[in-house]
Amino acid sequence: MILESRAYDVAEQTLLQEAPALSHALQNRVLLKREDLQPVFSFKIRGAYNKMASLSDEEKAAGCVCCSAGNHAQGVALSARKLGVRAKIVMPLATPDIKVNAVRHHGKEFVDIVLHGKTFDDAAAEARRLVEEEKLTMILPFDDPYVIAGQGTIGMEILQQTSGSGEKLDAIFVASGGGGMLAGIAAWVKQIRPSVKVIGVEAADAAGMTASLQAGKVVELDHVGLFADGAAVKKVGTETFRVCAEYVDEMVTVSTDEICAAIKAGFNDTRAILEPAGVLSIAGMTQYVKTRGLSGCQFVAVTSGANIDFARLRFVSERADSHERLLAVEIDENPGAFLRLNRRLDAVGVRITEFSYRYANAQKARVHLSFHSPSADHAVAAIRELQEEESPVLDLSDNELAKVHTRYLAGGRARGDVQNERLYRFEFPDRPRALATFLEALQSSWNISLFHYRNHGADVGRVLVGFQVPEEDHERFQTFLNQLAYVFHEETDNQMYQEFML
Structure with a gap:
C-alpha cells in the first residue's frame, strides 16, 4: 500500500538535513527528516490525502468529516481542496482562532468548519452524528490502513535518501501519538532494511503506545498531558498497535523539560521553531544516546511538525535550558549573607539567574535561587560546594511543583x-x-x-x-x-x- 500511496499528489519529498550542532553535542551523525516543511507544516498531509484519494466517486460526492483542532484538520482541509471534495471539520467551541483560520486557509470554499461542544469528546460525538445522518466518510487521524500507508512514505524516503551515504543507518526516531506515523515508517523500514532500528518516542505523560506494548494489548490512559498536544492521545489505534507490536524495536518516553530542550536544539540547527510533538524524536534520540553512551552512529530523527503558537515560546524558553539549576538554600539571617553566598557560587564559576526569599525568623533565611552552569558536572560540583558550606541545600531542578509554581510565589510559609x-x-x-x-x-x-x-x-x-x-x-x-x-x-x-x- 505504501508504494501505491497517492500522497505525492500533494505532499513533498522532504529534506533529510544534517544537524551539525546536535551531531557534535551527541558525538553521532544526526539527520533530521524535515516533515515540518510540508505545505501544512506537518506530516499529517500524507495520510489524510492518501485516505481521501482512495474514496470511491460516491463517497467523494457525499463528502467527508473529521474531528480535529490540529495538524490532522489542516491536512484534511488541504486534501479536500486539492481533490475537490467537500469536508466538514468539527472543532471544540474554544479552539483558538489561529487554528480555525489555518484550516479555513487551506480548505478555502471546500471546507465547512463546525464549532461544537466544550470538549474534544463533544466535538467527536458531533462528527460521528454527521457520519450517521449525512452519510459522510470519517477521515480518522491514525487508525486507518490508508492513513498509515500515507505516513509510511516517510520511511520509504528515509531509506532512499540514506542508501548512497556509505554509512550504516543505525536507528530512526519517530514521534508517536496515535501511532500512525510510527506504524507506517516501521512497516516499511523493517521489511526493506531490517537492521535499522525503529524507535518510537512519546511524552512521558501521554505514553499510550508504550503502555499498550508493555501490556500486550491496547490500553486506554486515564488522562494525558497537554504540552505535546499534537501527540496527546488517550488510546492508540487497534491497527497502529498491531503494526507497532510487530515492527517497532523500542519505545522511549521524555519529559516536558527534554521536549523544551529539543525545541531549542532543533532551532539551533534549522532556525525553525518546531512544535512540542514535532521534536519528540529529537528529545528521545538525545536521551537514548546519552543513557547508552553511544558514539559514532548515524541516526535519523523525524521532525514531524511546526504548528506552534508564538505565545508558548515563553514557557519553552524557561524550561529549555538544561544548564539552569533551581535550588532552595537556608542561610544565616544576617547582613552580607547573600553576598557571601553569591561570592561562593561565583568562585566555582556559576552565575545566579534568580533569587528570592522571605524573612522567616531571626536566625535563618530560606532562599530560592537558580543559577546557570556550563555543564551538568559543573553544576553538581557547585551544589556540592554549597552543601559543604551552608545549611541544607535542596536541588529542585527536577521538582515540577517548584519549577511551575513555588519559585514564583512571593513569601513562603x-x-x-x-x-x-x-x-x-x-x-x-x-x-x-x-x-x-x-x-x-x-x-x-x-x-x-x-x-x-x-x-x-x-x-x-x-x-x-x-x-x-x-x-x-x-x-x-x-x-x-x-x-x-x-x-x-x-x-x-x-x-x-x-x-x-x-
Missing part, C-alpha cells in the same frame, strides 16, 4: 498556623474563561488557603491550590475532586511544600 491544609496541582485546557470556569468548579465548603496561577502562554493552564480539609472530611473531599473532571496531583507530601510553605 503561611503567617500563623494553617490547620489541615492539603495541596494540589491542577491542569486544564487554557482557553477563554478557563480560569473562571475552574474557580466556579472549585466552589465548595472547604476553605482555600493557597492559590497560584500563571499563564504560560501555552494550551494548558496550571494552578496550585491549598484546601483546609478536616480529617473527617477526607472521603467527601476525594469525591469532590473526582467529580471536578480536571487532571490533579496531590503535593501535600512534596518536600518543597513541607519545608518552605507549610
Whole structure:
C-alpha cells in the first residue's frame, strides 16, 4: 500500500538535513527528516490525502468529516481542496482562532468548519452524528490502513535518501501519538532494511503506545498531558498497535523539560521553531544516546511538525535550558549573607539567574535561587560546594511543583498556623474563561488557603491550590475532586511544600 500511496499528489519529498550542532553535542551523525516543511507544516498531509484519494466517486460526492483542532484538520482541509471534495471539520467551541483560520486557509470554499461542544469528546460525538445522518466518510487521524500507508512514505524516503551515504543507518526516531506515523515508517523500514532500528518516542505523560506494548494489548490512559498536544492521545489505534507490536524495536518516553530542550536544539540547527510533538524524536534520540553512551552512529530523527503558537515560546524558553539549576538554600539571617553566598557560587564559576526569599525568623533565611552552569558536572560540583558550606541545600531542578509554581510565589510559609491544609496541582485546557470556569468548579465548603496561577502562554493552564480539609472530611473531599473532571496531583507530601510553605 505504501508504494501505491497517492500522497505525492500533494505532499513533498522532504529534506533529510544534517544537524551539525546536535551531531557534535551527541558525538553521532544526526539527520533530521524535515516533515515540518510540508505545505501544512506537518506530516499529517500524507495520510489524510492518501485516505481521501482512495474514496470511491460516491463517497467523494457525499463528502467527508473529521474531528480535529490540529495538524490532522489542516491536512484534511488541504486534501479536500486539492481533490475537490467537500469536508466538514468539527472543532471544540474554544479552539483558538489561529487554528480555525489555518484550516479555513487551506480548505478555502471546500471546507465547512463546525464549532461544537466544550470538549474534544463533544466535538467527536458531533462528527460521528454527521457520519450517521449525512452519510459522510470519517477521515480518522491514525487508525486507518490508508492513513498509515500515507505516513509510511516517510520511511520509504528515509531509506532512499540514506542508501548512497556509505554509512550504516543505525536507528530512526519517530514521534508517536496515535501511532500512525510510527506504524507506517516501521512497516516499511523493517521489511526493506531490517537492521535499522525503529524507535518510537512519546511524552512521558501521554505514553499510550508504550503502555499498550508493555501490556500486550491496547490500553486506554486515564488522562494525558497537554504540552505535546499534537501527540496527546488517550488510546492508540487497534491497527497502529498491531503494526507497532510487530515492527517497532523500542519505545522511549521524555519529559516536558527534554521536549523544551529539543525545541531549542532543533532551532539551533534549522532556525525553525518546531512544535512540542514535532521534536519528540529529537528529545528521545538525545536521551537514548546519552543513557547508552553511544558514539559514532548515524541516526535519523523525524521532525514531524511546526504548528506552534508564538505565545508558548515563553514557557519553552524557561524550561529549555538544561544548564539552569533551581535550588532552595537556608542561610544565616544576617547582613552580607547573600553576598557571601553569591561570592561562593561565583568562585566555582556559576552565575545566579534568580533569587528570592522571605524573612522567616531571626536566625535563618530560606532562599530560592537558580543559577546557570556550563555543564551538568559543573553544576553538581557547585551544589556540592554549597552543601559543604551552608545549611541544607535542596536541588529542585527536577521538582515540577517548584519549577511551575513555588519559585514564583512571593513569601513562603503561611503567617500563623494553617490547620489541615492539603495541596494540589491542577491542569486544564487554557482557553477563554478557563480560569473562571475552574474557580466556579472549585466552589465548595472547604476553605482555600493557597492559590497560584500563571499563564504560560501555552494550551494548558496550571494552578496550585491549598484546601483546609478536616480529617473527617477526607472521603467527601476525594469525591469532590473526582467529580471536578480536571487532571490533579496531590503535593501535600512534596518536600518543597513541607519545608518552605507549610
